[in-house]
Amino acid sequence: MNARLKFSDSLNLIKSFRTSGTITPSSRVLIKALLAPIDFGKARCIIELGPGNGCVTRAILGRMHADCVLICFEVNGDFISQLNSLGDSRLRVVNACASSIRTILDELEIADVDHIVSSLPLALIDDDIVQNILRSVSSNLREGGRFLQYQYSLNNYAELKPIFKAVKLDFTFRNMPPAFVYECIK
Numbered sequence: 001m002n003a004r005l006k007f008s009d010s011l012n013l014i015k016s017f018r019t020s021g022t023i024t025p026s027s028r029v030l031i032k033a034l035l036a037p038i039d040f041g042k043a044r045c046i047i048e049l050g051p052g053n054g055c056v057t058r059a060i061l062g063r064m065h066a067d068c069v070l071i072c073f074e075v076n077g078d079f080i081s082q083l084n085s086l087g088d089s090r091l092r093v094v095n096a097c098a099s100s101i102r103t104i105l106d107e108l109e110i111a112d113v114d115h116i117v118s119s120l121p122l123a124l125i126d127d128d129i130v131q132n133i134l135r136s137v138s139s140n141l142r143e144g145g146r147f148l149q150y151q152y153s154l155n156n157y158a159e160l161k162p163i164f165k166a167v168k169l170d171f172t173f174r175n176m177p178p179a180f181v182y183e184c185i186k
């Protein structure tokens with residue numbers, strides 16, 4: 001990614017701070033930690049929630065199998081054409097809220113998904129919407145699938161714990177701001 005693109009991405013994130021929750025795209029170190037639990041050789045369907053400028057999307061596409069599909073849910077229309085311009089036939093970009101996973105999977109005739117990767121700013125989203133999103137995540141993940149989420153605080157740890165069999169925590173300083181990474185196992 002060149003410096004000009006990064007600047008325009010940051011401008012978009014600043015403009016939409018209430019829904020993006022940040023002013024800079026995630027660092028390579030954070031993205032590596034977020035994706036580390038995924039067995040890309042086996043995964044055939046991955047969902048990404050809140051792809052924004054596509055920095056995590058590109059990393060997933062770069063690692064995933066030729067037969068794997070990646071479905072991205074993004075509410076900010078300004079990012080949709082940028083994501084579509086990645087031009088990868090394995091990628092489906094949906095301009096919809098993360099709580100509508102089941103509707104989109106039904107349209108695509110997909111029963112369940114291997115992993116869900118999320119950059120959603122959960123701490124800034126209304127509680128009832130967060131509850132809908134987490135229900136939608138857990139009911140559409142296959143047994144043993146991972147919900148991978150980063151956050152700048154531990155605000156949602158208590159909500160995630162009872163939904164999943166196990167919740168592991170990692171932390172990286174090498175992001176602006178430093179971030180926690182949750183690995184939630186269904």
Ligand SMILES: C[S@@+](CC[C@H](N)C(=O)[O-])C[C@H]1O[C@@H](n2cnc3c(N)ncnc32)[C@H](O)[C@@H]1O
Nearest residue numbers: 019020025026050051052074075076097098119
């Ligand atoms: C912190 S940005 C993440 C951008 C990029 N993935 C990264 O890690 O740098 C969060 C993104 O989540 C999107 N978002 C917020 N609420 C959402 C929702 N309910 N459903 C889908 N996307 C949402 C925002 O529009 C924003 O692009």
